[in-house]
Amino acid sequence: MSINAIPGTAKASTMQALAGTRRRRTRLILLGYALVAPAVIWRLAIAIYPFLNTILQSFTNTSPLAGTSRFIGLGNYVRMFHDPVVMQSLSFTFLFTIVSTAAQLVYALGIALLLNRAFRGRGFVRAINLLPWAMPAIVIATASQWMFNSQFGMIDDLIARVLPFRPIWLADPTLARGVVILLDVWKNAPWAAILLLAGLQNVPRELYEAAKVDGASAWRTFYSVVLPMLAPLIFTLLIFISAYRVLAFDLIYGLTQGGPGNATTLLSYQIYQLAFNGLYYGYGSTVAVFAFLIVLTMSLIFFLFMRQSERAL
Amino acid sequence: MSITKTQTPPTTPVSVPAHPVPSRFLRRARGTLTLYGVVVLFALFTLAPIYWIILSAITPISELFTTPLNYIPVHPSLINFETVAQIVPLGQQFLNSVVLSVLSASFSVVVCLLAAYAFARIRFPGSNLLFLGLLLSGYVPTIAMIIPLFQMFENLSLLDSLQGLVILLVSFMLPTSVWIMTSFVRQIPIQLEESAQIDGANFLATLWYIVIPVLRPSIATLFLINLVTGWQEFFFPLIFSRSNDSATLTLGITQAAVNPQFQTVAWGNEAAMGLIVIIPVFLITLVFQKQIVEGLMAGSLKG
Numbered sequence: 001m002s003i004n005a006i007p008g009t010a011k012a013s014t015m016q017a018l019a020g021t022r023r024r025r026t027r028l029i030l031l032g033y034a035l036v037a038p039a040v041i042w043r044l045a046i047a048i049y050p051f052l053n054t055i056l057q058s059f060t061n062t063s064p065l066a067g068t069s070r071f072i073g074l075g076n077y078v079r080m081f082h083d084p085v086v087m088q089s090l091s092f093t094f095l096f097t098i099v100s101t102a103a104q105l106v107y108a109l110g111i112a113l114l115l116n117r118a119f120r121g122r123g124f125v126r127a128i129n130l131l132p133w134a135m136p137a138i139v140i141a142t143a144s145q146w147m148f149n150s151q152f153g154m155i156d157d158l159i160a161r162v163l164p165f166r167p168i169w170l171a172d173p174t175l176a177r178g179v180v181i182l183l184d185v186w187k188n189a190p191w192a193a194i195l196l197l198a199g200l201q202n203v204p205r206e207l208y209e210a211a212k213v214d215g216a217s218a219w220r221t222f223y224s225v226v227l228p229m230l231a232p233l234i235f236t237l238l239i240f241i242s243a244y245r246v247l248a249f250d251l252i253y254g255l256t257q258g259g260p261g262n263a264t265t266l267l268s269y270q271i272y273q274l275a276f277n278g279l280y281y282g283y284g285s286t287v288a289v290f291a292f293l294i295v296l297t298m299s300l301i302f303f304l305f306m307r308q309s310e311r312a313l
Numbered sequence: 314m315s316i317t318k319t320q321t322p323p324t325t326p327v328s329v330p331a332h333p334v335p336s337r338f339l340r341r342a343r344g345t346l347t348l349y350g351v352v353v354l355f356a357l358f359t360l361a362p363i364y365w366i367i368l369s370a371i372t373p374i375s376e377l378f379t380t381p382l383n384y385i386p387v388h389p390s391l392i393n394f395e396t397v398a399q400i401v402p403l404g405q406q407f408l409n410s411v412v413l414s415v416l417s418a419s420f421s422v423v424v425c426l427l428a429a430y431a432f433a434r435i436r437f438p439g440s441n442l443l444f445l446g447l448l449l450s451g452y453v454p455t456i457a458m459i460i461p462l463f464q465m466f467e468n469l470s471l472l473d474s475l476q477g478l479v480i481l482l483v484s485f486m487l488p489t490s491v492w493i494m495t496s497f498v499r500q501i502p503i504q505l506e507e508s509a510q511i512d513g514a515n516f517l518a519t520l521w522y523i524v525i526p527v528l529r530p531s532i533a534t535l536f537l538i539n540l541v542t543g544w545q546e547f548f549f550p551l552i553f554s555r556s557n558d559s560a561t562l563t564l565g566i567t568q569a570a571v572n573p574q575f576q577t578v579a580w581g582n583e584a585a586m587g588l589i590v591i592i593p594v595f596l597i598t599l600v601f602q603k604q605i606v607e608g609l610m611a612g613s614l615k616g
Contacts, residue, residue, distance in 0.1 A: 028435055028437070029435070029437040029438070031431070031435065031516055031517070032431045032435035032436075032437035032440060033431075033437060035427040035428060035430060035431035036427070036428040036431045036432065036440075036443055038424045038427060038428070039424050039427070039428035039447060039487055039491055040428075040443060040446075040447065042424060042483060042484050043447060043450050043484060043488070045484075046462070046480060046481060046483075046484035046485075047450050047453060047458060047485075048450060048453075049461075050458035050459075050460075050461035050462045050465060051458040053458075053460075053461035053464075053465075054457050054458055054460060054461055057460065057461065111355065114351060114352065114355060117348060119348055119349065121352065124356075125355065125356060126602070126606070127599055127602050128356060128359050128360060129359065130598050130599075130602060130605065131359065131360075131363060131598065132359060133541075133598075134541050134545075134591070134594045134597075134598040135363070135545075135591055135594075135595075136544070136545040136563050136591070136594070137545065138545075138547040138563050138566055138567075139366070139563075139566060139587040139590055139591055140362060142566055142570065142587060143365060143366045143369075143583070143584065143587055145580075145583075146369070146580040146583075147362060147365050151378075151380065152377065152378050152379070152380065152382070152580075154365050154382060157380070157381055160381070161381065186358070190359075194606055194609045194610060195609065195610065197610070198609075198610035243452050243454075246454050246456070247454050249547075249548055250548065253551070254566070254567070267456070268454070268456040271459075272456070272459075275459070275460045275463075276463075276552060281460050281464070284460055285461075288456055288458075288459075288460065289457065291454055291457055292454055292457040295452060295453075295454055296452075299452060
C-alpha cells in the first residue's frame with residue numbers, strides 16, 4: 001500500500017528496501033497464523049465442530065438404541081417444554097446458579113478481605129484456602145454422602161451434640177439442594193477469593209489513607225472505596241462463575257444422583273442421563289442447546305449490565 | 314440512632330469516657346479477637362471435610378458406624394487401603410491419572426504459549442477476533458458438545474484411550490490457558506525482544522532464546538494449574554473410559570464405593586480412595602502454593 005504513495009522518482013534501493021520490509025511483514029503475518037493455528041484448530045475440532053453438531057442433532061430423533069436418525073424439526077423442542085423432568089431440572093438449575101453464584105461471590109469476598117489482613121498464621125490460612133480448589137469435586141461429593149448421613153455422619157453428629165434432632169439431609173428435597181449448593185460454594189469460592197485478593201492488592205494504598213483522613217468507617221471505606229474498585233472484577237467473576245454453574249456435574253453424580261426424586265437434577269446431569277443412560281442423542285442435544293442458550297443469555301445480560309454500570313461510574 | 318449507640322450501658326458508667334487509652338486498647342483487643350475468631354472459623358470450615366476423609370480412611374469400617382462419633386481415631390489402621398487395593402487396580406489408575414494430567418498440562422502449555430506469543434507480539438489481520446473467539450468458546454458448556462464428541466471418538470476408535478482423553482482435556486484447558494499466558498507475555502518488557510531482533514535474531518529465535526527463558530516461571534505456573542485441573546477430571550473419563558486401560562483414580566472412587574464382601578456402600582473404602590486421590594494433588598498445591606496463586610491472580614488482572 002505504502003509503495004503506491006511513493007513518487008516515481010524514488011530510488012531503486014528504497015523500493016527494494018520497502019519490498020523487503022513488505023516481504024518480512026507478510027512472513028510475520030504468516031508466522032502469526034502458524035503460531036495460533038494449533039490452538040485454533042484444536043478448539044475448532046474438539047469444541048466448535050461438535051457444538052455445531054449438537055445444534056444440528058437437536059432437530060433429529062437420533063438414538064443408537066432405536067436406530068433412528070431422522071429430521072423432526074422442532075419436535076424435540078416442543079417435547080422439552082412439556083417434559084416435567086426437564087422443566088424441574090431447569091428450575092433447580094436457575095436456583096442453583098443464582099444462589100451458588102451469589103454465595104460464592106460474597107463468601108469469596110469475605111475470604112479475600114480476611115487474607116488481605118495482617119495476622120499470625122496468614123501463610124497457613126492462604127495455603128489451606130487452596131485445598132478445596134485442588135480437591136476433585138467427585139471426592140468431596142462421595143465424602144459428603146456419608147458426612148451428611150443422618151445416623152453416622154459428622155454434620156448430624158455435631159448438630160445432635162447441641163440440638164436434639166438429626167436432619168435427614170439427602171432425603172429431603174430442600175435440604176439436599178442446600179447441601180449441593182453449600183458444597184459447590186465450599187469447593188469453588190476459594191478460587192474466586194484468590195482473584196479478588198489480587199484485586200484488593202491492586203487498590204492503591206493512598207485511597208485507604210484518604211478515606212481514613214476523611215474519617216470514614218471501615219464499612220464505609222469498603223462500600224465507597226474498595227467495592228467500586230473491585231466492581232469490574234466482580235462482574236467478570238459473575239459472568240464466569242454463573243456460566244460454569246451449568247457445567248456442575250461431578251457433585252450431583254457423586255452425591256445425590258439427581259435425587260431425591262429429581263430435586264437436585266441440574267441440566268447437565270439431565271443431559272447426561274438422556275444421552276448416556278437413555279441413549280436419546282437427539283433429545284439430549286436439544287436440552288444441551290437449551291442449556292447453552294441459558295448460559296449465553298445470562299452472560300449477555302450480565303455483560304450489558306456491566307457495560308451500563310461502567311458508564312455510570 | 315447514633316446518640317443511643319454512643320450512650321454507655323448503665324452497668325459500666327465510669328470506664329469508657331474517662332479513660333480513652335484503655336478503651337482504645339480494649340477496642341483493638343476486641344478487633345484482634347474477632348479477627349482470629351474469623352480465622353479459626355474459616356480454617357475449621359475449610360479443613361473439616363478434609364479431616365473427615367482422613368479420619369474415615371484410617372478408621373476400620375466396623376468402628377465407622379458409631380453414635381456419637383469418635384473424632385480421634387481409636388484404632389487407626391490401613392485396612393481400608395488394603396481393601397481398596399483389592400477392589401480397584403490402583404497402580405494402573407494412578408499411572409493413567411499421572412499420564413493424563415502430565416500430558417494434558419504439557420500439550421496445553423506448549424500450544425497456548427505459541428498462540429499467546431503471536432497474540433501478544435504479532436499484529437496480523439483477525440488476531441483480535443481469533444483471540445476473542447478462543448476465549449468465548451470456553452463459555453460453551455462441555456455438556457453442549459459431549460454427545461457429538463462421543464460419536465466422533467467412537468468413529469475414530471479413540472474411546473477408552475488415554476490419547477483420546479488427552480485430546481479432550483487439552484481442548485478444554487486452552488481458552489483460559491491462552492488468556493493467562495497472553496497476559497504473561499504482555500508483561501515482559503518488549504525492549505528485551507527488540508534488542509534481540511536488532512541483533513538479527515528472527516522471531517522464532519527470539520521466542521526460543523529470549524521469551525521462553527524469561528517466561529519460565531510463568532510456564533511452570535500454568536503447567537501446575539493445568540496439572541491440578543487434569544488430576545481432578547472426572548467427567549471425560551466417566552464417559553469415554555470403558556475399561557481400566559484408561560480409567561483414572563477419580564473413576565476409581567466410584568468403583569471403591571461398593572464392597573463386594575459386604576454388598577454395602579463402604580464408606581471406609583471411599584475415604585481411603587479419596588485420600589489416595591487428594592494426597593498427590595495436595596502435596597503439589599502446598600509445595601508450589603506461591604506459583605499457583607500467582608498464576609491464578611495473573612488471569613484476573615487483565616479481566
